[in-house]
Amino acid sequence: xxxxxxxxxxxxxxxxxxxxxxxxxxxxxxxxxxxxxxxxxxxxxxxxxxxxxxxxxxxxxxxxxxxxxxxxxxxxxxxxxxxxxxxxxxxxxxxxxxxxxxxxxxxxxxxxxxxxxxxxxxxxxxxxxxxxxxxxxxxxxxxxxxxxxxxxxxxxxxxxxxxxxxxxxxxxxxxxxxxxxxxxxxxxxxxxxxxxxxxxxxxxxxxxxxxxxxxxxxxxxxxxxxxxxxxxxxxxxxxxxxxxxxxxxxxxxxxxxxxxxxxxxxxxxxxxxxxxxxxxxxxxxxxxxxxxxxxxxxxxxxxxxxxxxxxxxxxxxxxxxxxxxxxxxxxxxxxxxxxxxxxxx
Amino acid sequence: xxxxxxxxxxxxxxxxxxxxxxxxxxxxxxxxxxxxxxxxxxxxxxxxxxxxxxxxxxxxxxxxxxxxxxxxxxxxxxxxxxxxxxxxxxxxxxxxxxxxxxxxxxxxxxxxxxxxxxxxxxxxxxxxxxxxxxxxxxxxxxxxxxxxxxxxxxxxxxxxxxxxxxxxxxxxxxxxxxxxxxxxxxxxxxxxxxxxxxxxxxxxxxxxxxxxxxxxxxxxxxxxxxxxxxxxxxxxxxxxxxxxxxxxxxxxxxxxxxxxxxxxxxxxxxxxxxxxxxxxxxxxxxxxxxxxxxxxxxxxxxxxxxxxxxxxxxxxxxxxxxxxxxxxxxxxxxxxxxxxxxxxx
DNA sequence: TTGTATGCGTTATCAG
DNA sequence: CTGATAACGCATACAA
Numbered sequence: 001x002x003x004x005x006x007x008x009x010x011x012x013x014x015x016x017x018x019x020x021x022x023x024x025x026x027x028x029x030x031x032x033x034x035x036x037x038x039x040x041x042x043x044x045x046x047x048x049x050x051x052x053x054x055x056x057x058x059x060x061x062x063x064x065x066x067x068x069x070x071x072x073x074x075x076x077x078x079x080x081x082x083x084x085x086x087x088x089x090x091x092x093x094x095x096x097x098x099x100x101x102x103x104x105x106x107x108x109x110x111x112x113x114x115x116x117x118x119x120x121x122x123x124x125x126x127x128x129x130x131x132x133x134x135x136x137x138x139x140x141x142x143x144x145x146x147x148x149x150x151x152x153x154x155x156x157x158x159x160x161x162x163x164x165x166x167x168x169x170x171x172x173x174x175x176x177x178x179x180x181x182x183x184x185x186x187x188x189x190x191x192x193x194x195x196x197x198x199x200x201x202x203x204x205x206x207x208x209x210x211x212x213x214x215x216x217x218x219x220x221x222x223x224x225x226x227x228x229x230x231x232x233x234x235x236x237x238x239x240x241x242x243x244x245x246x247x248x249x250x251x252x253x254x255x256x257x258x259x260x261x262x263x264x265x266x267x268x269x270x271x272x273x274x275x276x277x278x279x280x281x282x283x284x285x286x287x288x289x290x291x292x293x294x295x296x297x298x299x300x301x302x303x304x305x306x307x308x309x310x311x312x313x314x315x316x317x318x319x320x321x322x323x324x325x326x327x328x329x330x331x332x333x334x335x336x337x338x339x340x341x342x343x344x345x
Numbered sequence: 346x347x348x349x350x351x352x353x354x355x356x357x358x359x360x361x362x363x364x365x366x367x368x369x370x371x372x373x374x375x376x377x378x379x380x381x382x383x384x385x386x387x388x389x390x391x392x393x394x395x396x397x398x399x400x401x402x403x404x405x406x407x408x409x410x411x412x413x414x415x416x417x418x419x420x421x422x423x424x425x426x427x428x429x430x431x432x433x434x435x436x437x438x439x440x441x442x443x444x445x446x447x448x449x450x451x452x453x454x455x456x457x458x459x460x461x462x463x464x465x466x467x468x469x470x471x472x473x474x475x476x477x478x479x480x481x482x483x484x485x486x487x488x489x490x491x492x493x494x495x496x497x498x499x500x501x502x503x504x505x506x507x508x509x510x511x512x513x514x515x516x517x518x519x520x521x522x523x524x525x526x527x528x529x530x531x532x533x534x535x536x537x538x539x540x541x542x543x544x545x546x547x548x549x550x551x552x553x554x555x556x557x558x559x560x561x562x563x564x565x566x567x568x569x570x571x572x573x574x575x576x577x578x579x580x581x582x583x584x585x586x587x588x589x590x591x592x593x594x595x596x597x598x599x600x601x602x603x604x605x606x607x608x609x610x611x612x613x614x615x616x617x618x619x620x621x622x623x624x625x626x627x628x629x630x631x632x633x634x635x636x637x638x639x640x641x642x643x644x645x646x647x648x649x650x651x652x653x654x655x656x657x658x659x660x661x662x663x664x665x666x667x668x669x670x671x672x673x674x675x676x677x678x679x680x681x682x683x684x685x686x687x688x689x690x
Numbered sequence: 691t692t693g694t695a696t697g698c699g700t701t702a703t704c705a706g
Numbered sequence: 707c708t709g710a711t712a713a714c715g716c717a718t719a720c721a722a
Contacts, residue, residue: 001458003699014709019701027707046459050404051699053395054714069424070624079414083441091438091460096428113346114391115436225630250628253598257629260605279415280625283595284602285570348715359693364717372691396715399698 002043011039022047049091053116062090062306063117063141065097065108065126072278073293077123077146080299088303093117099126108135119306121146127157142309144302149191151321156309158301158322162192165291165326166199166245169273172289172328173243174207177336178271182234182241184220184227184251193222196247196275216241220251227251231258235270242337243271249278252288252333267335277329286332297324347388356384367392394436398461407435407651408462408486410442410453410471417623418638422468422491425644433648438462444471453480464651466491472502489650491643494536496666503646503667507537510636510671511544511590514618517634517673518588519552522681523616527579527586529565529572529596538567541592541620561586565596572596576603580615587682588616594623597633597678612680622674631677642669 008015013032020028021036039045053059062085068074078094085092095111098104111117119142126132127145133152136143145157173181183200186193197217204215216237218230227246234241235258246252252274256266264270266286274281277292301322309318353360358377365373366381373381384390398404407430413419423439430437440456443449456462464487471477472490478497481488490502518526528545531538542562549560561582563575572591579586580603591597597619601611609615611631619626622637646667653663 005699015699016701016709017707020708023701029707032707048399048699049459050395050398050461051714052701054393054399054698054716055700055702057714059395066424066427069421070627072624075420075424076414079411079420082411082439086441093436094427096424096431114394116395224628228630254630257602257605260602261608263606263608279417282415283569285573285599349717350715360716361693361718362691365692368717374691377691393715396698397717399700399714400716400718402698 001048002045004045004047006043007036007039007045010043011036046089057116058118059093059116060090061085061093061115061117062303063111063115063120064092064094065111065120065122066094067097067099067126073276074123076278076293076295077299080295081121081302083296084299084303087300088307090303090307097126099129105131105135108132109139112139112141117141119143119309121302121306123147124149142306144305144309146298146302147192154319156305156319156321158298158305158324160294160298160324160326162195163199163202165328166196166247166275167203168199169275169289169291169328170200170203170245171207172330173245173271173273173334174203176243176271176334178241178243179208179337180214180216180239180241180243182216182218182231182244184218184230184234184244184246184255186247186251187221188219190222193247200245220247220254222248222251224250224254227254228258231255232262235259235262235264241270243273243334245273245275247275249274249276249281249288249290252290253280253284256284267333269338271334271337273334281329281331289331289334290329292327292329294324294326346393347390349390349392351388352381352384352390355388356381391434402461403463404438404461405435406430406438406460406462407648408456408460408465409437409439410456410465410467411439412442412444412471418621419468421623421638421640422644425640426466426647428641429644429648432645433652435648435652442471444474450476450480453477454484457484457486462486464488466647466651468492469494487651489647491647492537499664501650501664501666503643503650503669505639505643505669505671507540508544508547510673511541511592511620512548513544514620514634514636514673515545515548515590516552517675518590518616518618518679519548521588521616521679523586523588524553524682525559525561525584525586525588527561527563527576527589529563529575529579529589529591529600531592531596532566533564535567538592545590565592565599567593567596569595569599572599573603576600577607580604580607580609586615588618588679590618590620592620594619594621594626594633594635597635598625598629601629612678614683616679616682618679626674626676634676634679635674637672637674639669639671 004015004018007018018036021033049060082092093115121144123146127148147159148157185197205211208214220227220230244255252272255272259266259270266272274288274290277290281288281290349360349363353363363381366378394405427437438460466489468491472493492504493502530542550556553559565572565575589600597617600617604611604615611617619633619635626633626635
């Protein structure tokens, strides 16, 4: 494995200069910089993370907190972050974090002490804890928020556009001819739930000309059992919807089950759409039309921000609010409504 | 942060002695050892991973390969490993690994070069790749296998007893009075599937006195749609089972759906049991009786083996085959069969 | 059984 | 703009 000394020799400069180039410091003549870069790639040089960390006291790894092992969202994001870090030549160090415990502050400090990470990504629900922000700021750790409920000034964030995605998938249903559509919403405290519901209502309003027309909304709270009840209620109402848009794929799965119990077939009798692009959406049958969370794009954007925020300490920190485009995945759970219901308002 | 020097001063010895104590070397007087240990805990000393790694060229972290982000098994194990490592004062470095690509060897070597891990845990399906074993052995990386299909001599392994667990959950069903029980098996190439099926058949045989009596087996292949079909077939057969034991929680969920379509209620008309202890088992309703994989115990055992295999290089390597006890989680998906079917053989 | 001195690959100081 | 040299915390050859 080549070291900084080998690079310095090859480029005919001192190791300090090589170090300067690596760290994107300003005062280096551009030709010198070029020579060093050349030498580095010729030798396939890769700096020793250990030596770097030992000297600077800071790890190059990116830290991430994990609070709920059974959360599909967190584990998907975790995977995407690993991938993004790997692509960017960095590493991800993840720590368990129990936000409910009173020891959380010590827990966090132990994590920072041991890992020496100097930058982190905060995912929901950690990204909404003011105390957590303060603790990080106090220790001078840079961080980026993923899908925060509220933005925070001076801190960059990355998110998808939940409202718009909800609008789009509702429009898809409308385009198929559905006029009476149910929505099983998520937990009202969850920012994304509110956005998804609003997007749904916006699309319904645009189609009918009046807010609320044709829309049937229930609070599912992201809970399977509750969603099951809500779906059953909707499907047994006198004027039952011909399509249901659930705010999560799990709740969409619950809707499948409710439909099954009532002898209704998806998508013949009832169309179902979900949200998240969870594994279950591919697994269940018929496969579920849903909004895929852009985990990869979100992770890449977060790593990218962290890469840029670190070296350039010249002047003030440039923060940004990054919206990552999503995809609607059309699968087999949505069809046209029965003809006699198609144009009924 | 205290360093080895602070500890040495406090204990009144040289740093070399402290180093010896840390690494569990033999030639240290036990009183000296005690003094050093005391000083370490007084100062809340924690060795710098960076310095250690720089000096030795090896990281203290434990490596793990991840191949399928949507695999609940892998992500659960991942989480358990993080926890276990954290408890043992070690770190987990996980790498993506695409076993299908031809570049896998370079991918693995890049991982080893960059992370410098000297020990790893291999989870399914990686633990069954002979080429992977060879590659690791070649680079002198110690590893432990988790739930391998076949044991490998000279390599330790950790697993749960799938056969026994399947037998036990089947016995639970038998005890409730079920005599005709269906089993939706996993993929036949998967070692665990075979064990689970065998355990099921063993229990049925023990109860009836004859192999196969009362048992209805279908190949579900761990696939939702296929399991759905299998369950529908079973439930519409003339002599339908009063209980179904699915080899995975996902397939149990498919069974719920099949039951729903046929107007059958769980557990009143049909009892369902699963296997894995996946998040979905708690989420679906009624909550699913299942075998919980002992992820935590498996991870702890693996880390423990790795902790012991490393320092004691005196003599030959002691390998072990560790079976971790599991738990049957009784929830709400199993009940007594209708009276008239209870004793029917 | 214990201690001393050296070097691992970086970054930072300070002088050119 | 560039370079010589001293740390950083630990492990180990070598010495006692």
